[in-house]
Amino acid sequence: MSEKINQLKQIIAEAADLGSAASLLSWDQQTYMPIGGGEARGQQLATLGKLRHQKATSDEVGKLLDDLKKEFNGADASSDDAAMVRVAARDYDKAVRVPSEFISEQAIVTTKAYEAWAEARSKSDFSIFRPHLEKVVELVKKYVSFFPKGDHPYDALLDDYEPGMKTAEVQAIFNGLRPKQVELIKAISKRPQVNDKFLHKKYNENKLWDFSAGVARNFGYDWSRGRMDKAPHPFESSFSINDVRITNRFEPNNPLATVFSAMHEAGHAMYEQGINPSYERTALAHGTSLAIHESQSRMWENLVGRSLPFWEYVYPQLKKAFPSQLDGVGLKNFYKAINKVEPSFIRVNADEATYNLHIMLRLEVEIAMVEGKIAIRELPQIWNSKMEEYLGVTPPNDTLGVLQDIHWSIGSIGYFSTYALGNLVSAQLWEQINKDIKDLETQISKGKFDSLLGWLRDNIHKHGRKYDPQVLVQKVTGSKITPEPYVRYLKTKYSNIYGL
């Protein structure tokens, strides 16, 4: 047995190396690559992807897994090796179903679709993107057809991001959440709006960058195993448990976003940095799902980073760095400003009270596309009417509407709901953490985050992909993903801020 599992580990390690190399190439593409390098980079990524797929789907892997599955059948669930075999077998079963010609076709279609989307978005003209999106949806349907018929065709897509999660489960969770969030927003809209003008003054970019880096360091992001670079969009990327990088940007009209993006991406990064080092180059490396990942980023960004105790600690530092911008602004007003609720067009700029509604809209649209129940050409109207229904605003153009997100253009259908699930999980974990660490708020108000990070490391991070997301949430909180803690969190927070 030990020989076979070592053989499997060796192959998976090499596949992981190819994956990490590809991740670095992508990171470079978004940070430092000169414009001329794009075409060659696409070819390099295609080759690495192809070789990785070949390695991961080789007959040798199939045979090793067949033998190992039998031998590990009924093994202790806490065994790392058993978990590795289980996760590797699932990865393999998925990968072999997808023919390599499909992967090549997908690469070609999505490369063109991405370019068309970028053009369409810049011109606010959905018709440029429409034929490409139609092709992407056809491809996605074809992809679904490679898998056994589930309860819903969308299940196969969701499963790639949330292993084990079913469409019906997500819908049930969202159905429990939607009316509560809509109700809350309505209640807030009747209250006087908070003032946040001082957040939109001119802030010095370098100073904000350093402040953001300092906050990430304070949280526990390990800079000897990471770094923060400029990129068009903030993201986290991991090439090893010991090399987990984040990117950030500066938006002159929304300067504080740099601080919250640093918190968010550091949250992702600390997850990857906290994985059991012995999982390096195995099937268990990396976070277990996008929702669990997002629970970490959103926890640091919102439950910590937009909380009053945190700013009790850090606001004096910010004021010191920006005395003129924050002149006369007290802690309470600053806290209210960074938590202002206002229905808006763009998901990534949405506040905590409205964010999930953006996601629900997208999930509904995606399911309808996969079911073939809507015509792609009608998407802008559908989008806008749902925006009006859920958020009470209608995008004035497609750039601010259906064209705002990159996901569909690169074929990532099935991804969006993990953002909202992540919010829910963050609050669900938060309730448990506050039971386990009684003085958490006090600690945070003193700038102490080690107990919190320690809890996350022990309960979430170190496990990597060992437990599926719902299993992990159940194990840690006693129940599967549920919307109640998030609703409680929002109500408490905004009752205080808006005096509901």
Next chain:
Amino acid sequence: MSEKINQLKQIIAEAADLGSAASLLSWDQQTYMPIGGGEARGQQLATLGKLRHQKATSDEVGKLLDDLKKEFNGADASSDDAAMVRVAARDYDKAVRVPSEFISEQAIVTTKAYEAWAEARSKSDFSIFRPHLEKVVELVKKYVSFFPKGDHPYDALLDDYEPGMKTAEVQAIFNGLRPKQVELIKAISKRPQVNDKFLHKKYNENKLWDFSAGVARNFGYDWSRGRMDKAPHPFESSFSINDVRITNRFEPNNPLATVFSAMHEAGHAMYEQGINPSYERTALAHGTSLAIHESQSRMWENLVGRSLPFWEYVYPQLKKAFPSQLDGVGLKNFYKAINKVEPSFIRVNADEATYNLHIMLRLEVEIAMVEGKIAIRELPQIWNSKMEEYLGVTPPNDTLGVLQDIHWSIGSIGYFSTYALGNLVSAQLWEQINKDIKDLETQISKGKFDSLLGWLRDNIHKHGRKYDPQVLVQKVTGSKITPEPYVRYLKTKYSNIYGL
């Protein structure tokens, strides 16, 4: 035929992608990688290297090449496809001779040797490095044994860097050169020394960096297909004909080195940027040899960058950027200062008159090591006595002596002579260029480099690896590599500066 050559090209393209990915990983390791990422990076590079070797030495490649060699036998020498088959066959013949276990062993030995060298160098204690160097030399001898017995065992090593070049040829060239350079240095040493104190004042790093970047741009380095980053050592690295990057550093005690390093690395980079775009991802991509590469870097750094006409053009800009540092320093004195001749311990800091002697010393030592004629433990004494003999100086310790260069620690034996050959080729080409471009000096004194770069593109760059180095030099200058033009160049230059 066209089908088989396309199959071969496809495989070589994928091997090239793996090579480019590995190059980017190495570049990142030396520029941005956090310290923690080192171990994983080593594994990733090992995996990419192994897969590339497997691909390049597959039976499929062997069979395709067998067939293609027959079909292209006697083909028009100017045919790109014929050249590709010839070069690919040579690469293949070399690669298949080296067992993959040897490559793994080499990786392990040199990783440890590199670490030992770094420690030995920092402590100036050769004994730390000695046992590792002994192993490296054993490995190198083993490597030689994989190849047919040549005229000299060192031939197989040299051939990896200078295809087709023989040890005896290099020795003959160096024997013609050595007495002339020794004689020149003696003559210079009898003349009053030039003053270069103003070069060692405090210069602002950012300003020098920008000035250096401006010079590279002026030369013709294409920044849309390149960039310059900070690294512990300046180097050039290419991931595509359209993504050729350079690195640079700032030495507070030798601030102007940043400018000359930028010229040097831009010289390498312009070679790679100038290769026929249709050679991308083929066996003909990249420069044809290290000597030809070095001829390009040294030409821009020295024949252009340390020439009077160039500084006639650019000195006013430098003076404007550094008015206090260069206060009262006229063009002529500045020119003399940057060309100061002074025998010194460190190769990379050596001036044009002494540089090649550092190389000759190394070549002699390397040949003796490979022949087994010297004991490694005697190396420091041998080194020091040769330094005294050629340069009239004795290193006070091993850090300034035998431990100064990284090459042996990473197994690069056979490499050094290409530096000196590059100097010779640069002068040899320069004589030809001045025949072909009559007013070259005038152009340079006006900051116009496009004729020069155009000449280099047409005669050297665009060919990539199509012609072997000696063939290329013969084709362009009418003779193989010869020391006379370099000797003439040095004599003229230093007669003027030192009034010989």
